Amino acid sequence: MEIKTSHTVKYFAIIVALYALSLQAVFSQESNGASQRPVPRWPDGRISFTGPPDVIGNWDGPVGASLANDKIYNELFPQTRNLPTNLEIEDVPFQPWARKLYETRRANYGKDDPHTRCKPSGGPRMFHTPYGFEILDLPDAGHIIFISVGTPHSWKVVYMDGRPHPESPEPSWFGHATGRWEGDTLVIDTVGFNEKFWLTREGFPHTAQLHLIERLSRPDFDTLRYEVTIDDPGAYTETWSGGWLIPWVDGNEPFDYLCQENNLDGRHMDAIDN
Amino acid sequence: MVWKILLRSHGNDRGSQSVDMIGTWPLTGGKVRDGLSYFLIGLVLHACSNGTDATSTPAASPPEREQTSLAAPLPARAAPRYADGQVILDRVPGELGYWGPASITSMIEKGIKVAMNGQGLLDNLDDADKVAPFQPWALALYRYRQGNGLKDDPVRACISPAGPRHLHTPGGFRIIQDHNYNRVYILFGGGNRNWRVIYLDGRTAPDPEEVVGTYYGHSTGHWEGDTLVVESSGFNARFWFSNGGLPHTEALRLTERFSRPDYHTLKYEVSINDPLTYTRPWTSEWTVEWVQGGDIQEKFCER
Amino acid sequence: MTRKTFTKIGMFIGLVVSIPTAMSHHSFIAQYDPEQPVTLTGVVTNIDWMNPHVYFYIDVKDPTTGAIENWGIEMGPPHMLQKRGWKRNSMKIGDVIEIEGTRARNGSTNANARKVTMTATGIVLGTASSGQTITSGKSD
Numbered sequence: 053m054e055i056k057t058s059h060t061v062k063y064f065a066i067i068v069a070l071y072a073l074s075l076q077a078v079f080s081q082e083s084n085g086a087s088q089r090p091v092p093r094w095p096d097g098r099i100s101f102t103g104p105p106d107v108i109g110n111w112d113g114p115v116g117a118s119l120a121n122d123k124i125y126n127e128l129f130p131q132t133r134n135l136p137t138n139l140e141i142e143d144v145p146f147q148p149w150a151r152k153l154y155e156t157r158r159a160n161y162g163k164d165d166p167h168t169r170c171k172p173s174g175g176p177r178m179f180h181t182p183y184g185f186e187i188l189d190l191p192d193a194g195h196i197i198f199i200s201v202g203t204p205h206s207w208k209v210v211y212m213d214g215r216p217h218p219e220s221p222e223p224s225w226f227g228h229a230t231g232r233w234e235g236d237t238l239v240i241d242t243v244g245f246n247e248k249f250w251l252t253r254e255g256f257p258h259t260a261q262l263h264l265i266e267r268l269s270r271p272d273f274d275t276l277r278y279e280v281t282i283d284d285p286g287a288y289t290e291t292w293s294g295g296w297l298i299p300w301v302d303g304n305e306p307f308d309y310l311c312q313e314n315n316l317d318g319r320h321m322d323a324i325d326n
Numbered sequence: 327m328v329w330k331i332l333l334r335s336h337g338n339d340r341g342s343q344s345v346d347m348i349g350t351w352p353l354t355g356g357k358v359r360d361g362l363s364y365f366l367i368g369l370v371l372h373a374c375s376n377g378t379d380a381t382s383t384p385a386a387s388p389p390e391r392e393q394t395s396l397a398a399p400l401p402a403r404a405a406p407r408y409a410d411g412q413v414i415l416d417r418v419p420g421e422l423g424y425w426g427p428a429s430i431t432s433m434i435e436k437g438i439k440v441a442m443n444g445q446g447l448l449d450n451l452d453d454a455d456k457v458a459p460f461q462p463w464a465l466a467l468y469r470y471r472q473g474n475g476l477k478d479d480p481v482r483a484c485i486s487p488a489g490p491r492h493l494h495t496p497g498g499f500r501i502i503q504d505h506n507y508n509r510v511y512i513l514f515g516g517g518n519r520n521w522r523v524i525y526l527d528g529r530t531a532p533d534p535e536e537v538v539g540t541y542y543g544h545s546t547g548h549w550e551g552d553t554l555v556v557e558s559s560g561f562n563a564r565f566w567f568s569n570g571g572l573p574h575t576e577a578l579r580l581t582e583r584f585s586r587p588d589y590h591t592l593k594y595e596v597s598i599n600d601p602l603t604y605t606r607p608w609t610s611e612w613t614v615e616w617v618q619g620g621d622i623q624e625k626f627c628e629r
Numbered sequence: 630m631t632r633k634t635f636t637k638i639g640m641f642i643g644l645v646v647s648i649p650t651a652m653s654h655h656s657f658i659a660q661y662d663p664e665q666p667v668t669l670t671g672v673v674t675n676i677d678w679m680n681p682h683v684y685f686y687i688d689v690k691d692p693t694t695g696a697i698e699n700w701g702i703e704m705g706p707p708h709m710l711q712k713r714g715w716k717r718n719s720m721k722i723g724d725v726i727e728i729e730g731t732r733a734r735n736g737s738t739n740a741n742a743r744k745v746t747m748t749a750t751g752i753v754l755g756t757a758s759s760g761q762t763i764t765s766g767k768s769d
Contacts, residue, residue: 105506128658161659168656170484170681172519172626183706188504188511192419197502199511199521204681206519206626207511224624253656306523307708308540312484312629313564314679316703320660320733536716538678538707 089273094189099236099270101187103300110304111276113181113202117296118254119280120144124158125254133296135279150257150287157255163321166249170311172225173203174249175242175264179278180296181253184304187268196231196238204311210240217243223260225249240266251282259286267295274300400618403589405552413552413586415501415510424498424515425592426617431494433568433596433610435459446570448472457572464573464603471571480565484627486517488541489567489580490596493614498622501584501592510547510554515622524556534560539576541565553585575602590616657731657759661703661741665732669700669740670748673724678707678717682759685720687728689738701739702728705757713755725749730758 089107092100103109117133118125122141125131146154157164167173173181181202188197194213200206210231221228221244229242242264251258263283271277279295282288406414417423432446434457441449448454454469471478481487487495497516504511510524524545531544539562547556558580561567567574581597595611598604671687683704688697704710720726725748733739745754 102506163659193417207513207521225626226624308542309680309706310486310541311681314677315681317656317660537711538717
């Protein structure tokens, strides 16, 4: 495009501004949309992570989201929901073996992802798995329960009764999770994971030393902000954080999703060479 | 007093050998089905199933019911209620617990008694026709499944023990009343750690002819006094809805009634209406014991 | 300002403000190759209404040799299809359908369908494909 006249310069400036804005929208968002609905609260003032009784819906884990910005993955499926504070993949403090494993998994298109073999989605994996999850905040019962469709079709408990972690928790898919409120942010501390799942579909590795600190907040009606600190000296040389925004979907309800009944994904992916 | 003893073989065949070796006999001695004799004098053998074994059976660990029957009787306690008077089918604030052992471990027509083990495997195959009012094809299928030692049980492929069977699956369950969206969730500790949702918002169920059948069906419910009445339809036929392999088809409709006559007891009644499988509607019922202070452990079927 | 310049500006704006819409998720990429789009017409031989993906199978006739190949076509989960208006009798064995989709990476006669057209009626059915950007239509 030729820059010829002052008119053209003005239009060029508009284009540059629009371009900058679009990048801002894509890579720096802290909100999913222009929802005008007020964030719901329970009668005691506690923020609600579900809808008011007349607004059915739930949270749909987004595909375009990961713990860090990875240009290679971004070409395959644009990560438009990453938090603006996410690290670049080069800056993630992998242990050398963990970086190598991550890169191998990436080169293989994640063909060995346990989630695609219908294994439970521990850790952050649940939060970017689609089909919807509900958050049941049950203070009388002393816990919060996540009802998830994609995990597959299972439920996770976060104890809110002040209990400590057990000394040596039995390794499990969901770990032992305890939570507390910091204002309007739910902070979940989890230990006791097994090593049989991937932290995200991109294949961030972890070990049994994994300790997660997750922070959930709701900046507006339609947005659940998920940020997690990964504390795993076995796989990473220091703690680091990342996360994404999860959209509310009106009308979403939990549904039957027995992944085990006819899963052919593994068969289709096993042909890929290492 | 009768103790259930499970002797598990570790052959390559996943389960059929172990099924053959299950027996129930008096503490002082007995014979297992495969003809071996074991004499037990004041000794209880208990083999816990591997927590991830798809062939876990209801008899795999000492049923807590039998443990509690050794302890002092539980103090009488009324069913807890919300401020509006609705019965609480789950925990009271500050206490833990879940629904654990059932009074029978296999679904059978109310009033009928036949000898079977914790997996619903009949002691005597000739008792098959007493279990439910089968259509002839269904009786033949049930006899076939039983005669095979239940080795075709889809739970071995991690297909959920859905329907009333979930209340008979080791691991326990919870019933969560969600007053915000007017739903009830049942959370299962066994099988695939699934949940089931019951809608109490007055919606109509979809026509089962038009929707794809599911494992948990479509459930709607309402309260009749202190009883939660749940109607379900829209099931597929790819699972066994009872321990022991009672058949069903996509025509299945269930009416379930959950009530809590006292703090420690859940009463469960289910009406089975499947005219393609049974000659008439029939009912089964049992009670489930609250495990005070306990918590459901994480367990997933892994294949 | 010439018309030509306006056009160039318009194209540039279109390019920079467009949000990428081809959000292929990961398991999709591992199984299907976006570089191999396919369009197939065939007769439905079987439909498996099961999770995690509904599969249906079509006999496709090679136009030159006349040989018949059976293709497996993947869509989203049953619930997602039903949310998009599918009923269990929307597609029947014997129906002639056309699919547009992406071929399996391993070269087998399998594809992930983005669009299904019932040849007899012209009705187009969305597939809740795991290779699409529909908010609740993604899998894995």
